[in-house]
Amino acid sequence: MNTKYEAKEAEPKWQKFWLENEIYKYQIDSEKPTYSIDTPPPTVSGKIHVGHIFSYTQAEVIARFKRMQGFNVFYPFGFDDNGLPTERLVEKEINRKASEMPRKEFIETCLNITEKYRQEFKGLWQSIGISADWSLEYSTISDYSRKISQKSFLELYKKGFLVKKNAPALWDIEVKTSVAQAEIEDKEFDSFFHDIKFTIENGDDLIIATTRPELLPACTAVFVNPEDSRYTHLIGKKVTTPLGKTVTIMSDEKVSIEKGSGAVMCCTYGDETDLYWVKTYKLEETIIITPDGKIKNSPIEEMNGLYVNKARVLIVEKLKEMGALINSKAIVHSVKVYERTGRPIEIIPVSQWFIKTLEMKDKLLENADKINWYPEYMKKRYVEWVENLKWDWCISRQRFFGVSVPAWYSKKTGEIILPDESELPIDPVFDKPKNLPEGHTIEDIEPDLDVLDTWATSSITPQINAHWGEEHPLAKKLIPMDLRPQAHDIIRTWALYTIIKSELHFNDIPWKNTMISGHVLFKKGEKISKSKAQKMMTPEEMIDKFSADAVRFWACRASLGKDIQLEENEIKNGLKLVTKLWNAVSFAFMNLTDYDVKTKVNFEDLESSDKWILLRIQETAKKMEENLNKFEFGSAMSEFEKYFWHDFCDFYLEMVKDRIYKPEKYENGQNKKLSAQYALYVSLNSIIKLIAPYLPHITEELYQKYYKDDEKIISVHLTKFPVDIIPAQENTENIFSGITKVIEIIEAVRKFKTDNKIRLGEEIEKVIIKSSASELEIIKPFQDDIQGVSRTRSVVFEPAENFELDFEAIVV
C-alpha cells in the first residue's frame, strides 16, 4: 500500500528546492528565445487577498507553460511600495500623520515599514508557488527605480511632452494633493437642490438652481440655453447675486432647459462645465476654496475659514434670512470623489506637472490595435476611456513618500532648474543642483516639494525591467515585452499609462500581448470590500487548509477576464485532483517494478487499448497547447481533467489491470503486459508534465520520484511540454471507433452488474457482443481488455444486423 501525499510537507520542500537550485532563473546568455512578462508589482498597502492569488496564479501558469515550451522566461517580481496607498498604510500603523512629522523621518519610517511588508508578501507569493526569478526583484521606491523614473521625467520634459502649468486641477482636500482623472469615481450623496433668487438689471427676479450654494461668492456668470424662450431676451443683460456681485447672463448649449430653473450659475470652480465655460468665454476666475477645503474671500465673513460642508449650511441660513432662498428640494445625486478617500473632488488652480496626453489620443488608440488583448473585448474599455479623456495626465502629487519631482526653481526668475541625468536619483529637498543658472547662489534656489504619481513610476515597469539607459544586455531583449498580465480595473491606469510612456519614449508599444484577469467577488456581483474581506478566508488560510496546488487549481477554473466567486468546493476539487494524481501514479508504478524503463515498444506492436491511451494523450496535449497559446488556461485544464480522470483512470487503468496482474490468462500474455507497462510509463510521464504548470508541487514530487533518474533533468519544470509523445500516426480511426464501442460495452456491463446487484469485481459468465461483421472486426482487438475489465469468463462475438449486447450471470 502506498503512503499518502502530504502537501504540507511537500510544498515548502519543493519551494525551497526551486529557490536553491535557481530553477526559474532567467538565463541571460541563453540561446533560447526570451519570453518576457511584465508582472504587476502589487501595491504594498496592507494584506494580500484572494484576488491577488487569483490573477497572479493565472499569469504564473502561463510563465510555467512558456518555460516548458522552451522559452527563456523572464519573469520578474516587483513591489509598488510608494505613493499614497503606502503612506496611508504607514500613517495608520504609526498612528501619526505624515504632515505632523519631518519629511525625512516620515520617509524613513515608510521605508522600514514597507520593507517588512515586502518580506511578508514575498513569502506568501512563494508559498503559492510563483515561479518568478527573485533575482530580478525590484521595488518602485528603490534608488534604481527612482533613477529610471526621474530619467523618464527629464526625457519627457526635454521632448516637450511634460509641462508645468498653473491650471485648475482635480484636488482632494483630505490628503491635499492633486489627483488624476483615472483616480476619480462616482459616489451617491444626499443633497439639496436650492432655488436662489438673483436680480436682473431691470429689477426682475431670476431664479437659478444649485446644489452648491456656498460657491455663490465665486459666481462669475449665469448661463441659459440659447433655445430657452423664457430667457433669450435676457442674454447679455446684467444680473446681481444675493451677495451683491454683478455678472452677465450668457448662453450655452450645455445648459439643460429642463433641469432646475434652466438658469445656472457658473462658479470657479464647481465642476468641469464651469471649467469649460471659463475657458471658452474667458471668464474671470474667483477662487474661494483653499487647498485645505476651506472657504476664503467670502463677503459673508462667518463663512471664511469654514469647511465647504459647513459653509454650505451657513449660507443657506443666510440666504433664507435675506429672503433669497426660494426653495430647497432634497435629492440624491452622484458626485465625483477621489477613490482613495471617498471625498468629493474640488477643482482648484494649482501649479502642476502634466504629461500632454490629450494631444496623443489618436496614437494611443492606434497602439491599442497593435497589441493583442486577451480577451479581445477588454480593448473596448481602453478605447472608450481614451476617447473620453478630458484631462492631461497630472503626475505631480503634494505628498511625501514617493519619487521626487527632480526639479528646483529660481527664487529670482522662477525658471526651472533640472539635474543632469548622471546625478539621478535625487531628492531636490536634500540635494542641490550642480549647475546653477548665472548669477545664482544656492540660496536663490528652492526645491520642488512634490512627488510623482505612483503610476508615473509603475508605468515604466518595462523600462525598469530592461535597465533602460544602461549598457545592459537586457535592454535589447525586452522591449517590447511579450506579455502584460493585469486585472481589468487598472486598464485605465496601469495599462494606459504604460502605453503612454512607451509611446513617448520609444514610439512603440510596451508589450505584444496583454491578458486581463477578472476579480474575485464576495458574492455574485458584490466586490470584496474591506469589511467583507474580513469575513473571507485569507490566502494563508486557504493554502493551509487545502494546499497551494489546490488553490491554484481553483484560480485556473475561471475563464480569462471573468470575475468569479470564491468557491470552497472548487478548491476541494483541486485537492481531490492532487490526491487522484498521487494515487494513480503510485498505483501504476506498483505495477512497473518489473518494468525496465529502457524497454521501448514500437507503437505498431502495442495492444489496441494502449495505442488508444497514447493517441488520446497526444490529442489532449495538442489541445492544451493550443488553448494555452491563447491564454485559455481554463479550457486547457479541463481538457486535462477529462483525459486524466475519465479516460485514463476510469477506463484505461481498469482495462489493463487484469492484463498486468494475470498475464498468464492471455495468449502471449507477457508481451501484452509489457505493452501496458510501456504505455503506462509513457502516458504518466506526459500526464505529470501536462499538469505541471497548474500543480507544480505534486508534479515535482512525482517527477522526482519516478522519472528524474531516467530523464536526468533537475526539475519537472525544466522539462519540455509534451506535444510529440508518439510518432505521427495515420489511420487511427479504427482505434477510436473501436474504443467508443468498448466504452459503451464497459458501461453496459457495469450497468448490468449494478442493476442485478452483482458487485463489479465479481465474475460473470459471458458477455455477448452482436454487431455487423465489420464492426466486430474493429472491436475484437480489444477483446482481452473487455474480458479483463468485465471480469467475465468469456467474450462472445455474434454477427448481427444491429449492435446489441447481452450478458449472462453465473448460474449457481
Added chain:
RNA sequence: GGGCGUAUAGCUCAGUUGGUAGAGCUCCUGCCUUACAAGCAGGCGGUCACAGGUUCGAGUCCUGUUGCGCCCACCA
C-alpha cells in the same frame, strides 16, 4: 443615456466551425471490487431568460424584449 459582458440541471459552470443537451457539487441506490471512501458504479434532475426570424435542422447565427453584472457619460 451609451458601450461591453452575461442568462444552460437545485448550486457553480463547460458547450470550439449550426447536427440527438454536458461536467463537478448536491440528492437517491449500490459497492471498503487487490490505486484511490478525498474513491468506484448506477440513477433522479434542463421548453438552454422571453418573443420572432434564417435553416432540412438553432443553446449556438440574426432582430427585438427583459433580468443581472461591469465600464463610461450625466453631476449646475
